[in-house]
Amino acid sequence: MREVAFIKQNKEKWLEFEQAIFGKAKKNPDELASLYIHLVNDLSFAQTYYPKSKAVTYLNHLASITYQKIYKTKREESNRFISFFKTEVPLIVYQYRRYVLYAFILFTVFTAIGVISAINDTTFARLIMGDYYVNMTLENIENGNPVAVYKSGSNWGMWFSITKNNLEVGLKSYFFGIFGGLGTAYILFRNCIMLGSFQYFFMEQGVFWESVRGIWIHGAMEIFAMVIEAAAGLILGASLLFPKTYSRKASLKMGFKNSFKIVLATMPFTIMAGILEGFVTRYSPDMPRFLNIFIILATLALISFYFLIYPFIVHKKTHLKNV
Template identity: 65%
Template sequence: MREVAFIKQNKEKWLSFEKTIANNTVKDPDELASQYIKLINDLSYAQTYYPKSKITIYLNQLAVKTYNKIYKNKTEDTNRIITFWKTEVPLITYKYRKFIYIAFAIFFTFTFIGVISAANNAEFLRTVVGDSYVNQTLENIENGDPVAIYKSGSNWGSFIGITVNNLRVGILSFVLGVFGGVGTIWVLFENCVMLGSFQYFFYEKDVFWESVRGIWIHGAMEIFAIVIEAAAGLILGASILFPGTHSRFTSFKKGAKIGVKILISTFPFTFAAGFLEGFITRYSNVMPNFLSVGIILTTLALISYYYLIYPFKVNKQQTSKILAFKP
């Protein structure tokens, strides 16, 4: 068949199909798949007899659009919440993984500053957390329970209060990213210096191991989540400072949307950390070493896998699907 006759015979069908795809009017995924098969047949014919023709390029582009439409419908049929944590967030964290690495680099730097500051100034911790907090901790050390300050109050009261505070810190860290990321860095600075100086304080008092067993039962996920939330804030700041080819406002909206998704993804870990602090940490002094260490390593491995390893696996799976599609 001559190319002109081929186009004339199928033109109306292609245009109608293109309009359907563009206007998102397909209600039945099976019907869409059926039309897609017909389109692939036409594309195969064009690739065979008119390989360098514009009509072949047009059909290939339409086939790709249709494939994406089918894949989108398939995704929307699944549980949206599961898809969010199982696929969407991992792909986002993979794409913006450099911000996570930067946030961790800042975290370790500021924590080290806290350690060095406390090591060179015996009164430094008091300027960070206040005299009453330090005095109470000294009393707890003398009483044989260095981290007793984390065990006051009721289980549920501690869980709710701690979780709300951690959510506040995370949201604040993200929102302050609107100031070019400077606000996020400041929140991270405050928390990291406090962490570093406090841990050195325990080391200096020869109760470092006891503090690790207590603090990091909940701290593994709590601190890790704060770093991820800081990464979200840095993404927001970068979207304002470096809009690229987009307008600054368009870039900001995109950065805000991405950042919010990352922020929300940390909430389950924040709740889990609050639960551990409210219900488990209080028993750290009577808990066998293998159990406390097991909880710390398990929680750290869980959140590390989700943000540092799993995104690579999801990205590889998605890339394989794309490469397997050859119209």
């Protein structure tokens, strides 16, 4: 894109930024933060594509003033963490909401493949999970506790190992998105095949609901976070494959910056899932059924609200205040 076209395309938006920064109508830090995201994206593009342009100086000035207004005091800086989760990430998720949809579609299709494969091949579960795990689970089912595997080891030990593994898998799924999203899709495929065959295995043994009551206490947030991490990986891949009007380098830079923030936002949920798996899931067989169901629905509602509903609320609120 020529510099003149770039300026013409974004001129009106920059004028809005000026009004927000220097105008009489004052905006709170959350509103300014949403504007700041767009402004920095334009600055990154200009620095990459027109490094000696006056547009870089102009945008850098606007970005600096905006930053100072958002973080001008230590108290506001201490709230950066809150602002990140309250405003910044939801707006990014809204911006890339179609990739979240793509990730959920892939999750549904891949999991269905796992279920169908297990239905049509009685040895499929052993192929995916291994003989040792299947035999151990069969023994646990015979002993009346299908999810006894979660009682192995100490609470802290299981929490640490499970959380560490899930964080590593999530980051791997995300960073593999650099291969045009195919790496992310492959890792999601593997996990979904395992999930589908795993759940059907319990159904085949007649203990499906017992397994759900235990596994999904931590699985609701763990699996949901896995899908969101996959969406972030798809965003990373798309920023490389489809740069639109940006240079490929600038597009990748913006895609990485925004998608990695989404991944960071999944980490508290992954850690919470690890805590539940280490400290709560092991007691699921002895819990009242209503408590099992409450924990599953509450954790699912929490992460669903944050990534599927809250972004629309923040976008609508910010849009109305900026009009």
